[in-house]
Amino acid sequence: MMRWGLIGASSIAENHVIGAMRELGGDIRLVASSNPERAAAFARANHIPRATTDIGAAVSDAGIDAVYISSTNEKHFAQAMAAIAAGKHVLCEKPLAMTLAEAVEMVRAAEGAGVTFATNHHLRCSGSHRTIRDLIAAGRIGRVLSLRLFHAVHLPDSLRGWRITDPGAGGGVIPDITVHDADVARFLLGEEPQTVVAQMCASGLGQGVEDSAMSVWTMPSGAMVMSHESFTHPFAGSGLEVHGTEGSILATGVMTQQPVGEIALVTAAGRVAVPFSDHNLYVQGVSEFVAATAGNGRSAANGWDGVASLAVALAVREAARTGVRQTVSYGAAE
Secondary structure, eight states, rough: OEEEESSSSSIIIIIIIIHHHHTTTTEEEEOSSSSSSHHHHHHHHHOOSEEEHHHHHHHHOOOEEEEEESGGGGGHHHHHHHHHHOEEEEEEOSSSSSHHHHHHHHHHHHHHHHHHHHOOGGGGGGGGHHHHHHHHHHTTTEEEEEEEEEOOOBGGGGGGGHHHHOOGGTOOOOOIIHHHHHHHHHHHHOOOHHHHHHEOOOOOSSSSOOOEEEEEEOOOSOOOOEEEESSSSSOOOOOEEESSSSSSEEEESSSSSSOOEEEEEEEEEEEEEOOOOOOOHHHHHHHHHHHTTTSOOOOBBHHHHHHHHHHHHHHHHHHHHHHOEEEEEOGEEE
16 A cells, blocks of 8 residues: 655636545545645545645655645745655656756655656647557558647636736746657657747737747657647647558547547558547556555656656747747756
8 A cells, every 4th residue: 555645725626626635545644745734624525534735844744655735836846855855756747847956866865765756748648649659650641741739728817816917936838738749659659859949929828938839849750849838828729630551640638647449540441530548647657656666667657757758848838939940958857
């Protein structure tokens, strides 16, 4: 049984991760938040026995084995480093940190301490994305020519706050959604983006941060990736398209936290619907993390996956800021 501490009284913890932990037999011992009233209310609502504002005491608690970090982005580094120093396994929300150097330091520290460090990239845990990856790997569409990711959504009122107003906390659509799309591209294609060109803007919600971005990435194979993220598109839908020399994969409604959507494979033989598993994404991700802590396989997305997705997002923001093509730097992961 995994004994958990939660760092951050977040909506993603409450709506998705706590249920996954408990479904797998996990015991959630405490929640830590910088706001004492929020921590106490969160603990009561989610039947967690202890609430605290003392992160150091929380991560040092001998009664927990692992922490799940879902605080605001600028807090991830210090909290993860404290947990690693205390010998705890860490499952961290993305982006891992505000800078690439911090993200690399986190992952290196975990390796040095012999603890498991993982990034909660939920999309690669879905049946839809794993099925698409398998279709590509099996050569069903031939050589991949391009990938189009459309992930422009409408940010609910409940999730706004710092995401649309506070660059110091890691706000903006690029750290919030572009990191997801970077991980999806790496997961599906099995290669790392090399260079990016991009634009970003505030199109109705962003106050001091971007709420929409578009970018094009080059891949070592010669494939092109086009990525679109937004907080301001209520009717756009989401999905991805992978186009190859022998066919295309058209997936709609799959850039989501739920196991939903549709996949179609289109080739010279016609168009066919492709079935996929409808398992819970978070149960899958937490399960693979717990197994990794016991030495059984690797987490769905490990620390270096989180470093890589952050590297792409940082390059996208810099390309959009400067109007100049950027080479993606992966730091110590290169």
